[in-house]
Every structure is written in structure tokens, then in C-alpha cells.
Amino acid sequence: xxxxxxxxxxxxxxxxxxxxxxxxxxxxxxxxxxxxxxxxxxxxxxxxxxxxxxxxxxxxxxxxxxxxxxxxxxxxxxxxxxxxxxxxxxxxxxxxxxxxxxxxxxxxxxxxxxxxxxxxxxxxxxxxxxxxxxxxxxxxxxxxxxxxxxxxxxxxxxxxxxxxxxxxxxxxxxxxxxxxxxxxxxxxxxxxxxxxxxxxxxxxxxxxxxxxxxxxxxxxxxxxxxxxxxxxxxxxxxxxxxxxxxxxxxxxxxxxxxxxxxxxxxxxxxxxxxxxxxxxxxxxxxxxxxxxxxxxxxxxxxxxxxxxxxxxxxxxxxxxxxxxxxxxxxxxxxxxxxxxxxxxxxxxxxxxxxxxxxxxxxxxxxxxxxxxxxxxxxxxxxxxxxxxxxxxxxxxxxxxxxxxxxxxxxxxxxxxxxxxxxxxxxxxxxxxxxxxxxxxxxxxxxxxxxxx
Amino acid sequence: xxxxxxxxxxxxxxxxxxxxxxxxxxxxxxxxxxxxxxxxxxxxxxxxxxxxxxxxxxxxxxxxxxxxxxxxxxxxxxxxxxxxxxxxxxxxxxxxxxxxxxxxxxxxxxxxxxxxxxxxxxxxxxxxxxxxxxxxxxxxxxxxxxxxxxxxxxxxxxxxxxxxxxxxxxxxxxxxxxxxxxxxxxxxxxxxxxxxxxxxxxxxxxxxxxxxxxxxxxxxxxxxxxxxxxxxxxxxxxxxxxxxxxxxxxxxxxxxxxxxxxxxxxxxxxxxxxxxxxxxxxxxxxxxxxxxxxxxxxxxxxxxxxxxxxxxxxxxxxxxxxxxxxxxxxxxxxxxxxxxxxxxxxxxxxxxxxxxxxxxxxxxxxxxxxxxxxxxxxxxxxxxxxxxxxxxxxxxxxxxxxxxxxxxxxxxxxxxxxxxxxxxxxxxxxxxxxxxxxxxxxxxxxxxxxxxxxxxxxxxxx
Numbered sequence: 073x074x075x076x077x078x079x080x081x082x083x084x085x086x087x088x089x090x091x092x093x094x095x096x097x098x099x100x101x102x103x104x105x106x107x108x109x110x111x112x113x114x115x116x117x118x119x120x121x122x123x124x125x126x127x128x129x130x131x132x133x134x135x136x137x138x139x140x141x142x143x144x145x146x147x148x149x150x151x152x153x154x155x156x157x158x159x160x161x162x163x164x165x166x167x168x169x170x171x172x173x174x175x176x177x178x179x180x181x182x183x184x185x186x187x188x189x190x191x192x193x194x195x196x197x198x199x200x201x202x203x204x205x206x207x208x209x210x211x212x213x214x215x216x217x218x219x220x221x222x223x224x225x226x227x228x229x230x231x232x233x234x235x236x237x238x239x240x241x242x243x244x245x246x247x248x249x250x251x252x253x254x255x256x257x258x259x260x261x262x263x264x265x266x267x268x269x270x271x272x273x274x275x276x277x278x279x280x281x282x283x284x285x286x287x288x289x290x291x292x293x294x295x296x297x298x299x300x301x302x303x304x305x306x307x308x309x310x311x312x313x314x315x316x317x318x319x320x321x322x323x324x325x326x327x328x329x330x331x332x333x334x335x336x337x338x339x340x341x342x343x344x345x346x347x348x349x350x351x352x353x354x355x356x357x358x359x360x361x362x363x364x365x366x367x368x369x370x371x372x373x374x375x376x377x378x379x380x381x382x383x384x385x386x387x388x389x390x391x392x393x394x395x396x397x398x399x400x401x402x403x404x405x406x407x408x409x410x411x412x413x414x415x416x417x418x419x420x421x422x423x424x425x426x427x428x429x430x431x432x433x434x435x436x437x438x439x440x441x442x443x444x445x446x447x448x449x450x451x452x453x454x455x456x457x458x459x460x461x462x463x464x465x466x467x468x469x470x471x472x473x474x475x476x477x478x479x480x481x482x483x484x485x486x487x488x489x490x491x492x493x494x495x496x497x498x499x500x501x502x503x504x505x506x507x508x509x510x511x512x513x514x515x516x517x518x519x520x521x522x523x524x
Numbered sequence: 525x526x527x528x529x530x531x532x533x534x535x536x537x538x539x540x541x542x543x544x545x546x547x548x549x550x551x552x553x554x555x556x557x558x559x560x561x562x563x564x565x566x567x568x569x570x571x572x573x574x575x576x577x578x579x580x581x582x583x584x585x586x587x588x589x590x591x592x593x594x595x596x597x598x599x600x601x602x603x604x605x606x607x608x609x610x611x612x613x614x615x616x617x618x619x620x621x622x623x624x625x626x627x628x629x630x631x632x633x634x635x636x637x638x639x640x641x642x643x644x645x646x647x648x649x650x651x652x653x654x655x656x657x658x659x660x661x662x663x664x665x666x667x668x669x670x671x672x673x674x675x676x677x678x679x680x681x682x683x684x685x686x687x688x689x690x691x692x693x694x695x696x697x698x699x700x701x702x703x704x705x706x707x708x709x710x711x712x713x714x715x716x717x718x719x720x721x722x723x724x725x726x727x728x729x730x731x732x733x734x735x736x737x738x739x740x741x742x743x744x745x746x747x748x749x750x751x752x753x754x755x756x757x758x759x760x761x762x763x764x765x766x767x768x769x770x771x772x773x774x775x776x777x778x779x780x781x782x783x784x785x786x787x788x789x790x791x792x793x794x795x796x797x798x799x800x801x802x803x804x805x806x807x808x809x810x811x812x813x814x815x816x817x818x819x820x821x822x823x824x825x826x827x828x829x830x831x832x833x834x835x836x837x838x839x840x841x842x843x844x845x846x847x848x849x850x851x852x853x854x855x856x857x858x859x860x861x862x863x864x865x866x867x868x869x870x871x872x873x874x875x876x877x878x879x880x881x882x883x884x885x886x887x888x889x890x891x892x893x894x895x896x897x898x899x900x901x902x903x904x905x906x907x908x909x910x911x912x913x914x915x916x917x918x919x920x921x922x923x924x925x926x927x928x929x930x931x932x933x934x935x936x937x938x939x940x941x942x943x944x945x946x947x948x949x950x951x952x953x954x955x956x957x958x959x960x961x962x963x964x965x966x967x968x969x970x971x972x973x974x975x976x977x978x979x980x981x982x983x984x985x986x
Contacts, residue, residue, distance in 0.1 A: 148572045161571065168565050170572060266572040273789035300566075302577040302792055378789055381606055384617020385569045414608075414784040416625060423786060424626075 075139070075232060075286035076312075082128065082138040089121040089128065089138030092232075093182055096140050100185070100230045107207045109224040111145050112153045113185040124180045134179030135293060141176060142225045142234040145186045146193055147277065148266040149173050156268055157189045157201035157221075159398035160386050170266020171301065172235060172277050172294040179293050184231050187221030193242055193270040194218065194379070194402045196471040197456070202400065205459055208250055211496050213456045216246035216471070218270075219280070223250040226280040233290050234280040239270045240371050241451075241475025243278045244487035248451035248499025251489045253287050253516070254280050256475075258506040259482035260305045262291075263298030269382030271375045273427075274479040284488070284517045288312040291509065311510050315517040318352055321445040323515070324359040329449035332365065332473045336493055341450045341500050344490050344519070352518050359440045359447060363433050367476040368469055370429035373413055373422040380410025405465070430480040437481040441505040446515055449474050451487040451499030474501060484509050488516050489523070527719075530744055532684055533642075533676035533712040534736070537669050538695065539649070539705040540585045545666040546648045547575035547620065554652075554663035555705075567666035569615035574790045578604070582646060582668035583630070583794065585700040587801055589670055590631025590644040591808045592698055597801050600628045601793035602646075607783045612660060613650035621647035623671065624785040630796070636694070637687055637813065642673040670701070676712055676724075681740035684711075688733045690812065697809050697837045709736050715747040715757065722747050722757030727764050727771050739764040742771055815840055823852035832860040838874040839864075845881040850888045858888055862905055870909045883912040890915060895923045899970050926973040928980065931964070934972065935980045938963045949985055957981065 073081070081087040097117065104110055114120075117140070127133040143149055146156045148166035150173075155161045173183065190200040198206040198220025206220035209228035216223065219236025223246030226234050236243040238256035247254025256278045267277055277294065281287040292309030325345060330338050349356040383403075388394030396407060413422035440447065453473050457463055478485035483506045490500035500519065504512040542552055548566035551557070565573040583602075590597055605627055606618040622629060622645040634641035651665035672691070678684045688707070695701040708731055714724045727743060730736045742764075747757050762771040775781075810818070812834040819830035819840075833840045839859065846855040863884075867874060887904055890896045896904070896915075904915050925931060938960055939946050945963075949956035957978075964977045 146572075148570075154571055156571075164571065166572075167570055168573075264572075265574050268572045271789070272574075299576055301574050301790075303790065377786060381608065381618060381784075381786060384608055384610070385571070385615060387610060387617060389612055390568070390615060391571075411784070414786055415782055416784070420626070 074283045075281065075289060076283075078139070078232065079137075085128070087138070089124040089182065090118060092138050093117050093121040093140050093184065096184060096230055099228075103228060104230060107209055107224050107228050107230075108204055109188055109206055109221040109228065109230060110142070110185045111155060111157060111188050111203050111221070114149075114152060114183050117182055117184050120182050124182065127180060134181075135289065136176060136179040136181030139181050139232040140184040141181045141290075142184055142187050142222055142231040143173070144189050144219050144222050144234070144236045146189065146237055146268040146270075147172065147235055148268070149183050149186065152183070152186050154268060155186070155203075156192045157203050158191045158395075158400075158403070159202045159393060160192075160395045161392045162202065164392050166266075168266065170277075171263035171298045173266065175294050175296075176290075181233075181293075187219070187225055187234065189221055190218035190242075191400050191403050192268070192379070192383070193237060193239060194406055196241065196245055196468055197459075198224075198246060199459060200400050200402050207459070210251040211249070211492075212458060213249060213496055214459050216249035216452070216456060218242040218246075219254070220246050222280050223247050223252055223254060226250070226252045226282060232281075233286050235290075235294075236278055236280055237267055237270070238276055238278050238475075238479070239274045240375065240479050241472040242270075243280065244451050244475045244485060244499065244501060245471060247280060247487045248501075249456055249497060251492075251497035252280055252282055253284060253486065253488050254278065255287050255291065255486035255512070256478060256484065257291060257295065257509060258484045259479075260303050261295045261307055261484070261507065261509065263294075263296075263301040263304050265298055265300035269378070271378035272382060273374065273378060274371075276479075284315060284513055284520050285312050287486070288315050288513045295509075305507070307507075311513050314510060315513045317514055318518055319514070321352075321354045321511075321515070322357050322443070323349055323354045323446050323448055324357040324440070324444040325448055326359050326361045326364075328361040328364050329474060333450055333453040334455065337450045337453065337455070337498055340491055340493060340498055341448065344500055344522075345448045348519050348522060351522060357444050359444055361436055361440060361447075361477070363429070363436050364477045366429050367433060367480055368473050370426045370433070371472070371476045371480060372409075372469060373426035374430065376406045376410035377414045377423040378410070379406045380414060383407055402465075433477055434481040437477070437483060437503075438505075445504065445511065447503045449501050449503075451475060451501040455493065455496055478503050482506055484512050486512050486516050488519055490519070527717070528744075528748055529716040530679055531676040531712075531714045532678035532680075532740055534672075534674045534678070534684065534688070535710040535712075536672045536674075536688070536691070537708040538672070539702040540582050540646075540668040540670055541699055541702045542579055542581045542585070542668055544579055544581075546579050546582055546646075546668040547666055549576070550666065552667055554661075554667065557663050559659075559661040559663060562663040563665075567615075568662050569617075575620065575788070578646075578791070578794065579668055583796075584800070584804060585668075585698075586630045586644060586646045586670050587796070587804050588698050588808060589672070589695060589700050590634065591801075591805055592694060592700075592811065593631065593634040593636045593641050593644060593672065595631025595634030595641055595644055597631055598628050598796055601795045602628050602630065603793060604788040604791040605785045606788050607785055609781060609783060611650070611653075612658070613653040613665075615651060615662065615665060619648060619650060620788055620791070621645065623647060624783060626785065626787070637690055639677050639687060640675045642675050644670060644672050646670060676714065680744070681737040684740060685733055685737045688736065692733075693835065694812055697812070698807075706732060711736060711739055711743075713740060713743040713747065715744060715751060717748050717751035720751045720754075722751055723759040725757060725759070726761045728761055728774065730764055731766070735764055735766055738769050739771055742769060746771065809837060819843075823847050823856070825852055825856040829856040829860045832864070836874065842874060842879075842881060842884075846884055846888065849885045850892060854888055854892060858884075858905075862902060866906055866909055872909065877909050877911070879908050879912040883908065883914055887915045890923075894926070894973070897924055897970055897974070900924075923971065924973050925968055925971045926976055928976060931972055931976055931980055932984075934964055934967050935960075935977065935984060938967060939984070946985065
């Protein structure tokens with residue numbers, strides 16, 4: 073059932089919030105043993121649903137009334153574990169609600185549980201969790217990461233919607249692999265207050281859903297200025313009301329993305345884009361993005377250094393265990409790397425130059441968006457590996473070659489299912505100028521209509 | 525005496541007077557609050573918390589301090605930097621500061637009383653950690669601090685002490701610093717003894733002006749002794765023991781702390797608004813030194829009195845209001861001696877009592893016009909605490925009596941009541957005259973003009 077229909081069913085009392093949550097809980101109980109998408113189920117979810125049913129009856133319920141929302145374990149939900157799927161914080165109960173959670177609760181959404189993920193969001197495969205890897209419900213490959221549990225939970229039908237975080241592709245990459253919709257908003261659209269840091273200058277909280285309307289609805293609710301995150305901006309929200317609108321657009325493909333991709337994947341995305349342009353009367357363009365081959369190389373120094381800085385609070389003195397003593401190899405690699413390259417002797421050679429390269433990429437996108445309205449490319453450049461297959465760190469990092477540019481540029485990007493190659497889902501990524509989320513949803517909705 | 529050249533530089537930390545902490549809304553009354561009550565997810569560094577925009581009031585105070593010290597205010601935006609170190613008092617694992625590599629300080633290139641100021645910047649205070657018990661009080665964590673860094677231009681501890689006393693006084697003028705919280709400082713000392721140059725030694729964490737003075741004296745002595753022996757002074761960081769009054773080595777240069785400064789990604793650049801700086805500049809009061817010079821030249825009062833007046837901006841302002849309406853010398857005497865006498869007696873500051881300048885002026889006018897005696901004026905002033913009143917209205921019956929006829933009546937009554945004294949005086953006892961004058965004064969409750977009384981008595985008894 074689409075989100076729009078479900079909300080209608082709840083509103084017209086054909087379905088109660090309690091029934092909705094109950095069926096998810098039962099399904100999770102049986103099926104999640106195999107998938108491993110949740111670390112913790114909210115013990116009060118049913119009780120909260122019953123409360124919301126009362127509100128619905130009295131006609132005072134919010135916009136998310138009765139919907140079950142899964143939350144990545146690096147977002148604070150008061151009283152639930154904010155473990156980051158790590159040993160460091162395995163018993164850490166959040167002492168406060170993240171801003172996004174406050175907003176969801178205010179609209180009567182129900183937090184169904186905390187999802188599994190790559191440890192501290194360090195990973196692109198869903199395999200580095202201290203609670204074991206997540207299985208992909210959609211195909212026999214890795215689920216992708218780092219928001220692997222949230223993507224898998226939406227894909228498996230364990231919840232209506234989910235929250236993840238995206239620093240270099242951590243929402244869009246697993247969305248692509250698990251055949252669902254995942255989006256990263258413009259940097260500064262959604263408050264990061266309560267999101268445990270990976271790389272502060274790039275992190276954004278975003279959404280997972282099975283339909284465009286669901287993501288548009290949820291993003292509209294969690295977006296907006298928050299004085300507890302000074303990097304945020306005002307937002308009107310309400311995207312879901314206007315997603316059916318279509319306008320004459322210039323939609324571009326880029327040979328510079330094509331270069332970084334498997335031929336088969338690129339051909340599929342190209343074909344879909346051409347079809348959509350034809351059907352919607354959009355003009356198809358080509359655009360050069362010469363510097364995006366620097367994206368992965370620029371991204372990791374930023375990621376390492378900011379992650380090193382952000383994890384200094386995990387010193388084992390106030391809560392949990394000292395991170396270096398209990399973390400997995402990928403987390404340790406980033407901490408040690410960040411610690412090394414931020415030393416004074418390098419005079420900012422790595423971090424500061426990486427920030428400059430990011431700035432260059434940002435400017436390149438700004439220039440491109442003066443010519444075109446949206447840029448389309450594959451979400452993941454190659455066919456992902458199977459769980460447990462050994463690949464190098466470089467190979468792992470290159471999964472994010474198509475998604476990292478949007479983080480460096482601070483622009484919104486959404487991944488939507490675009491079909492399959494040998495039964496393996498392929499995601500199509502749409503990028504638009506910063507704070508033009510509505511246009512992104514409208515294009516995504518046009519693609520979605522083609523599939524159905 | 526042996527040839528030695530000494531250079532001393534100071535890094536001074538002071539608490540800014542703000543209502544809220546630097547990056548959250550927690551109150552700053554850490555001295556009176558129960559431990560760990562002024563806390564929130566931000567200042568205790570709960571996972572996922574972010575700093576709020578830096579407290580603008582704190583920034584304004586640092587701008588005011590910089591201006592007061594003659595600094596140039598930065599044209600470039602301030603960059604908040606993370607200074608990383610691993611210590612129990614630092615919940616985030618880093619301190620947010622506007623100092624360090626790539627920093628843009630608030631103010632640079634100032635000068636204060638002959639010592640040049642390298643720069644002035646703003647940063648946050650860590651928590652209070654008790655190494656004995658391991659207890660941590662986060663009430664202080666995230667309080668806004670100012671750091672003032674001088675060039676190494678002091679020659680000895682006395683000069684440093686006097687300069688610091690003056691600095692604290694000057695900054696109290698603009699209410700930017702919490703005087704009661706005191707200052708903390710790091711001190712750099714380098715010595716050249718008979719041509720042998722020692723390296724720079726830093727003494728950290730000095731908590732009072734007294735310990736700054738003692739640490740400098742000890743370091744100079746220690747370094748000269750080492751150089752005398754022909755040994756070298758290496759660059760190092762030392763700590764001062766308040767109990768033993770000696771400095772103790774902490775770490776050598778090779779172990780210099782690695783702070784891994786990075787611009788804080790959670791905090792935007794802070795543009796300093798030029799209009800606002802101009803507004804603040806208008807509120808910057810005259811420095812104590814300039815005030816003393818002006819008081820001496822403009823009002824013709826002596827320097828000693830001017831110094832007393834300049835020791836508190838409230839007192840100086842009060843004096844100026846009085847001096848404009850009365851004789852400045854009279855105003856200086858009555859503010860620096862009599863007003864301070866009653867304030868000290870009542871253990872109050874001028875701003876803690878309500879003494880209206882108009883009432884004070886009235887009192888001095890009455891005195892100047894000989895309407896009341898000095899005795900009565902002092903007595904009236906005593907009653908000005910806690911609240912002054914119009915002395916004219918209260919003293920209708922207390923005005924000086926100069927009318928000869930009225931005083932003659934009083935004197936005749938005194939003679940009648942003190943016949944023995946009258947006889948004594950007539951018999952040649954000078955003492956009796958004083959007794960009779962005293963009786964006349966008592967009979968008028970001190971209001972009689974003593975000169976006139978004396979004249980009447982002398983005339984009547986001859």
C-alpha cells in the first residue's frame with residue numbers, strides 16, 4: 073500500500089495505528105532474524121500507537137499519524153539505544169530526542185525501532201556493524217551502507233518509512249541496492265542536532281520510502297531551521313502537495329559520470345532518462361563535470377579528519393568504551409588516518425586542500441545548474457559484491473563515486489529504482505541545485521509514474 | 525651586579541560576564557549553582573549534540589576588551605577552531621577557540637600602558653575536574669573566556685603585577701570581566717645572562733596575580749642559576765606549585781602538544797559587523813590612566829585623589845557630577861575621604877547604595893555657604909546609607925545659626941546654667957572659655973556658628 077493510501081485508510085478508520093504497527097512487529101519478529109535490519113524494537117511502539125488512535129478519533133492527529141518509522145542507530149531517540157552499531161556505544165541510551173525525532177513525534181509518527189548500520193556509518197556495504205551484517209531483502213548482494221538496516225527494513229516491508237544519514241552516499245547507496253527510494257537533502261535543510269557525527273561538514277539526515285510521496289511527506293516534516301544546529305536554513309516543506317506538477321526542464325547526463333561507471337549500468341540509466349525526457353517533454357542535455365573524478369580522493373581526507381575529531385568524545389570516561397579499544401578495523405582506519413593527517417607538521421596539506429577541492433566541485437555544479445535544471449546518473453557505479461566477499465578499501469570506497477559529489481556540493485540527490493540487471497537492482501540518481509528539493513521530487517515522481 | 529636581560533610575556537584568561545554559556549543556553553552562575561545543574565546535551569557533549577551559534581554578548585564583550593586595549597578589530601570573519609586534547613575536563617575531546625593555527629583573533633596589535641598586546645581572542649572554558657576525587661563539575665564547561673596575549677616586554681615581576689592590577693581595573697570599567705572570578709595566566713620567561721641566551725620557558729596555570737608574581741621571580745632566579753653554571757635553558761613547559769612556590773617541569777619541546785587544529789565544521793564563520801564595532805566603541809569609557817590625567821588638569825585636584833577616584837568608574841562618574849556643580853577640591857575631599865569612609869564603614873560599594881548626586885551636591889552647597897557645619901554635614905552623610913535624601917528639607921532645623929541676637933540669648937542662658945565656669949573664666953582660666961563655647965554648641969545641637977559664639981562670649985565676659 074502506498075503511503076498516501078495508507079494515510080487515507082487510517083484517516084477513514086479502515087486501518088488503525090495499532091493494527092499498522094502490530095502487523096509490522098509480527099513481520100519483523102518472523103523475518104528480521106534473517107535480514108538483521110533492526111538492533112532494537114521500540115518496546116512502547118504499540119502503546120504509542122494506541123494513544124495515537126485516540127488522537128485520530130478526536131480528530132487531532134498529526135500528518136504522520138499511525139505511520140511506523142524506523143530510525144538509523146546514529147540518531148538519538150530518547151530512551152532507545154543510539155549505539156551506532158558499535159561496541160563503544162552498545163549500551164548507550166539516548167538522553168534526548170534529535171530535532172528530527174521531535175518533529176516526527178509532533179506529527180504523531182511512531183518510532184518502531186532502531187536500525188542496524190555500518191559501525192559509526194563507516195562503510196558502504198552494510199557489513200561492518202558490531203551486531204552483524206544486514207542481508208539485502210531485494211537481491212543476493214550486499215545491502216549497501218551505511219544506512220543498511222533502514223534501507224532493508226523499508227525494502228522488506230518492516231515499516232512505512234525510515235530515516236538514515238548520508239555523508240557520501242550512505243542513504244542513496246543502500247537504497248539503490250535494496251531497490252527503494254532514498255534521498256539526501258541539501259546540506260542545511262535538515263537539522264543534524266541529535267545525529268552522531270561521521271563528517272560534520274557533509275552529514276545530512278534523509279529518508280527512505282517505497283514511493284516518492286512518502287519521502288516528500290517525511291522530508292517536509294523534518295526540514296527547517298533549528299537553533300540547535302547553526303548550519304540549518306528555513307524551509308516551507310509541504311513538497312508532497314506539488315509533486316504531480318511537471319514543467320519544461322533541461323535534464324542532463326554527464327560523460328564525466330559515464331567514465332566512472334560500468335557500461336551496462338550506465339546504458340540502463342541513459343535509456344531510462346531518454347524515455348523520461350521523451351515522455352515528459354524535457355530537453356535532454358549533456359554537461360561536463362571535469363572535477364568529479366577528484367570526489368572520492370577529496371572526500372576521504374575530510375571524512376577521516378572530521379570523524380577523528382567527532383569521535384574524541386568517545387574517550388570511555390562519560391559513557392561507553394574508549395572507541396579505539398573496541399572498534400572495528402574500518403573505524404580504526406579512519407581514526408588513525410584522521411589523527412595522522414591533521415597533525416600540525418602537514419600544515420593542512422590534506423584536510424584543507426580536500427576542502428578546497430570540495431569547493432571546486434561545488435562551484436562546478438553551481439555553474440552546471442546555470443545551464444541545466446537537473447543532472448541524472450547511476451547511484452552505484454558497479455554491480456555490488458556478495459556479503460563476505462573480500463574487496464580492498466579502495467574498491468569499497470569507489471562504490472560512492474557517483475554519490476559523493478552531491479555531498480561535496482551540498483546539493484540534494486535522490487536515488488530511485490530504475491530496473492534490474494541480472495536480478496540486481498539498479499538505482500537512478502537525480503541531482504538538482506541546493507534547496508530545490510521540490511523539483512527533485514517532481515522529476516522522481518515522473519520517473520516513478522513510468523514504472524507503474 | 526651581573527648582566528642579565530629578562531623578557532616576560534603573559535597570556536591572561538578571564539571570565540566574561542554573560543548570562544548564558546558560549547554555545548548553549550545554560551546559565552553561568554557556576555559559583556552559586558549546585559554542581560552539575562547548569563548542564564545540557566551540548567555542554568556535556570552527549571553524542572549527536574551540536575554547538576549553538578556562539579553567544580553574541582560574549583563576542584561583544586571581547587570586542588569591547590580589544591578596543592579598550594587599543595587593538596585593531598579583525599576585518600576577516602572569525603573561524604572557530606577545534607583544539608584537540610585528551611583530558612578529563614574536556615567532554616568533547618576538543619576545545620572551541622578562535623586561537624591556534626589559521627586563526628583570526630578578534631583584536632590584534634594593541635597597546636596597554638606601554639606593553640604591546642599581541643592579540644585578544646575568545647574561547648570556551650573546560651569543566652572543573654578534581655584530580656583527587658575524579659569528580660567533574662560541568663557547570664563551568666562552555667563558559668566564555670577571553671584570552672589576552674602580550675608580547676614579551678615585561679622586565680620583572682613587579683612591573684607585571686602592577687600592569688595586571690591595572691588591566692583588571694580597566695576591564696572592570698566596561699563590566700566585561702567577572703572580577704570575582706579572578707584571572708588565570710600562563711607566563712613566558714626568557715633570560716639572557718652575560719650574553720648567554722636561554723630558551724623560552726612557559727609556566728602554565730597560574731591562578732592569581734600573586735602566584736604570577738612569585739612564579740616569575742622563581743623562574744628568573746632559577747634560569748640565571750642554570751646559565752651561571754654554564755648550562756643551557758631549553759624550551760619547556762613548567763607548572764607552578766602554589767604550596768612550595770617553585771616551578772616544576774611538565775614537558776620539553778620535543779613533547780609539544782599536538783592540537784590538530786581544524787576549523788569547526790559545525791560552526792559558521794562569524795562576521796564582525798563594523799557598525800556594531802562602532803557602536804561598541806562609543807560605549808568604551810576613558811582608560812583609568814587618561815582619567816587620572818584629565819582629573820588633575822581639568823579639576824586641579826591632586827594626583828593622589830585622582831587615583832582614588834579612578835579606581836572605580838562609579839566613583840569617578842559620581843565625582844564628576846559633583847565637581848561640575850560645586851568646588852572640585854571640596855568634591856574630591858568629600859568623595860575620596862568622607863564618601864569612601866561611610867561606604868567602607870557599611871561595607872558597601874557605591875553602586876550598592878542609592879546616593880543621588882543631587883543630594884550630595886546640596887549637602888556640599890549647604891556646607892560651602894556655611895549653612896551647616898562640617899560636623900552636621902558628616903552626620904548627615906552617615907544617614908545617606910542605604911538611601912540619600914534632600915538634606916535641605918531634612919535640615920530645616922539644622923541650619924547653621926549665625927544670627928547674633930539669637931546666639932546672644934543662647935549664650936546668656938549658658939552663663940546662667942554655668943555660673944562657676946563664668947567665674948573661673950573671669951578668674952583667668954582659659955579652659956573655661958572652651959567649656960562655655962562647647963555648652964553653647966551643645967545647646968544648639970551643633971548648629972551655632974562657632975566663631976560668632978566665641979565672639980559673643982568674649983564680649984559679654986569682658
